[in-house]
Amino acid sequence: MKVSKEIRARHREQLIEAASRLLRERGFEVGVAEIAAAAGLTHGAFYAHFGSKEALCVEAIAQMTRHSSELAKSSESWDSYIEAYLSPRHARNRGGGCPYAALSGDVPREAASIKAAFSRALENSLESAASRMDDSNRASSRERAIVATATMVGAVVLARAVASEDLREEILDTVKRKLLNKRPR
Amino acid sequence: MKVSKEIRARHREQLIEAASRLLRERGFEVGVAEIAAAAGLTHGAFYAHFGSKEALCVEAIAQMTRHSSELAKSSESWDSYIEAYLSPRHARNRGGGCPYAALSGDVPREAASIKAAFSRALENSLESAASRMDDSNRASSRERAIVATATMVGAVVLARAVASEDLREEILDTVKRKLLNKRPR
DNA sequence: TGTACATCAGTGAACGCGCGTTCACTGATGTAC
DNA sequence: TGTACATCAGTGAACGCGCGTTCACTGATGTAC
Numbered sequence: 001m002k003v004s005k006e007i008r009a010r011h012r013e014q015l016i017e018a019a020s021r022l023l024r025e026r027g028f029e030v031g032v033a034e035i036a037a038a039a040g041l042t043h044g045a046f047y048a049h050f051g052s053k054e055a056l057c058v059e060a061i062a063q064m065t066r067h068s069s070e071l072a073k074s075s076e077s078w079d080s081y082i083e084a085y086l087s088p089r090h091a092r093n094r095g096g097g098c099p100y101a102a103l104s105g106d107v108p109r110e111a112a113s114i115k116a117a118f119s120r121a122l123e124n125s126l127e128s129a130a131s132r133m134d135d136s137n138r139a140s141s142r143e144r145a146i147v148a149t150a151t152m153v154g155a156v157v158l159a160r161a162v163a164s165e166d167l168r169e170e171i172l173d174t175v176k177r178k179l180l181n182k183r184p185r
Numbered sequence: 186m187k188v189s190k191e192i193r194a195r196h197r198e199q200l201i202e203a204a205s206r207l208l209r210e211r212g213f214e215v216g217v218a219e220i221a222a223a224a225g226l227t228h229g230a231f232y233a234h235f236g237s238k239e240a241l242c243v244e245a246i247a248q249m250t251r252h253s254s255e256l257a258k259s260s261e262s263w264d265s266y267i268e269a270y271l272s273p274r275h276a277r278n279r280g281g282g283c284p285y286a287a288l289s290g291d292v293p294r295e296a297a298s299i300k301a302a303f304s305r306a307l308e309n310s311l312e313s314a315a316s317r318m319d320d321s322n323r324a325s326s327r328e329r330a331i332v333a334t335a336t337m338v339g340a341v342v343l344a345r346a347v348a349s350e351d352l353r354e355e356i357l358d359t360v361k362r363k364l365l366n367k368r369p370r
Numbered sequence: 371t372g373t374a375c376a377t378c379a380g381t382g383a384a385c386g387c388g389c390g391t392t393c394a395c396t397g398a399t400g401t402a403c
Numbered sequence: 404t405g406t407a408c409a410t411c412a413g414t415g416a417a418c419g420c421g422c423g424t425t426c427a428c429t430g431a432t433g434t435a436c
Contacts, residue, residue, distance in 0.1 A: 001397040002412050011412080027294060029214060032390060043390085045413045053390065094293070104346040105290020108279070109212060112348070119348035146359045147336065154339025161289040163297070163304035174331045186430040187379050196379080217423060228423085230380045238423065377432080385425070392418070399410080 012049050014039035019060035020067075024102035025095035028057065028110055057110070058117045064099045065121035069128055078132050079180055085152050086176040088169060091159045100125070100149070101156040125149070151175060197234050199224035204245035205252075209287035210280035213242065213295055242295070243302045249284045250306030254313055263317050264365055270337050271361040273354060276344045285310070285334070286341040310334070336360060 003011070018038035022030045032053050033043040050056040075081035084090060090097050100122060107118045126145050133141035155175040159168045176182075188196070203223035207215045217238050218228040235241040260266035269275060275282050285307060292303045311330050318326035340360040344353045361367075 001414085002399050002410070004399065008412065027291070029389095031388075033388090041412095042414055044392085044415065047391070048412050100343065100346075103290075104342045105288075106212070107346040115346070115348045118346055119352070122343065122347060123349075123352060143359050143363070146356055147363045150339035150343055150356065150360050151332070151336040152339070153343060154335035154337070157289045157342060158285065158307065158335055158338060161285075161292040161300070161303055162307060163300045164308075167304070167308060171331055171335065174328050175335050178328070178332045186381085187377070187432050189432065193379065214422095216421075218421090226379095227381055229382065229425085232424070233379050372436100374434105374436085376434080379429105379431090381427105381429080383426090383428105385423100387422080389420080389422090390418100393416090394414105395416105396412105396414080398412090401407105401409080403405100403407085 011039065011041060011045070015041070015046065015049055015056065016059050016063050019056050020064040021095040023057065023060055024064065024097065024099060027103075027106045028114075032056075054111050054113060057114050061099065061103070061114065061117040061121060065118075065125065068097075068099055069125055072125070072128065078134075082148070082152065082176065082179050086155060086172045086179070088172065091156055091168065091172060094160060098153070098156065101153045101160075104153065105157065148179060151179060196224065196226060196230070200226070200231065200234055200241065201244050201248050204241050205249040206280040208242065208245055209249065209282065209284060212288075212291045213299075217241075239296050239298060242299050246284065246288070246299065246302040246306060250303075250310065253283055254310055257310070257313065263319075267333070267337065267361065267364050271340060271357045271364070273357065276341055276353065276357060279345060283338070283341065286338045286345075289338065290342065333364060336364060 015035065019030075019035045022035055022038060031043075032046050035056070036043045036046045046056075050059070072081055075084060085098065094102050099118075103118065107115055126142070126149060129145035129149060130138075130142040133144050135141040135144065152175070155171055159171045162168045162171065200220065204215075204220045207220055207223060216228075217231050220241070221228045221231045231241075235244070257266055260269060270283065279287050284303075288303065292300055311327070311334060314330035314334060315323075315327040318329050320326040320329065337360070340356055344356045347353045347356065
């Protein structure tokens, strides 16, 4: 049955929220029915909100990158962001963590609109990371942002793919020490 | 109909070879039928060689990591390996390139046997990379291998996910200069 | 070396299943009077 | 403010399709004599 405009709007948000988490957790193979169920709806209702699964994916990418860049900004310092990013907690929390670490392996296989949304988001994140570097030279702060992002994404992606708890922690800790310029414990 | 032992063995190799390429290109969603077709067989024949898709994936991971570590060793120097790894050519060649950059995003969602095969291979690659470092200190050469691997994997994974040709090359070049300790062009 | 026959790799139809999407229907919402 | 009714969000059955896997069958291989 029809629902009020407020409830409709809430349902839409819940769909995006559910997709945002499930896409990162399970990748783009996650089903429309599962996303709808996680939002408390049936799969049929989904199409009252989005024209296709692809359209939802685009919105979900926009939302998850918006959220995670807020998170990045809320870190007190760049170093504390690195610390949080390379924590076992983040490695375990794929569904709620960095969209780049969660999705960059999948995105190249998806439709152009999805790749474009992802790309736009990454460009913004690099911009934002560069602006946080304590470096008056604009070019070199962008370079440092790119290298740090690649290194952190690579470390978390590899850590998540590894079966041994020890190797996982070794990767995260080693990269963390390097990025924070710390000597071995 | 039955075929000779030699042809049977060749078919098996072709299945592993096709899977090795297609898994990296398309991920684990690639179908048994498509892999069999790429090997010149029908999907039914597949089960004369492997008990399940999962079993083939395990073999394919073992083979592709074996091949790519040979490739790594065949590079004249560590620096020339970095150069090749961070080339647009490698970014374009997902199906024939580094298995870690191609599959680490997908592996955490797969069966334990696949994760274990991947993990074993990565551990060997780290070992082998560490042994190539011109550093008598064993601990620090391992650390450098881990950091360099994470950075290179992250760079290629991000570069592949990006829609803009310019950003793709910027990521690869920036990380390359950093790893080779070169000043900007 | 020649023959008879058991073996078994490969084929293609069929299985149950889950996917994205469509659609007839339901009934609460919200508008026109 | 009250009533009559058009709208449309949500439901759940149904669509065509492709998946991994099974299986009866075919016919070349390779072994036993």
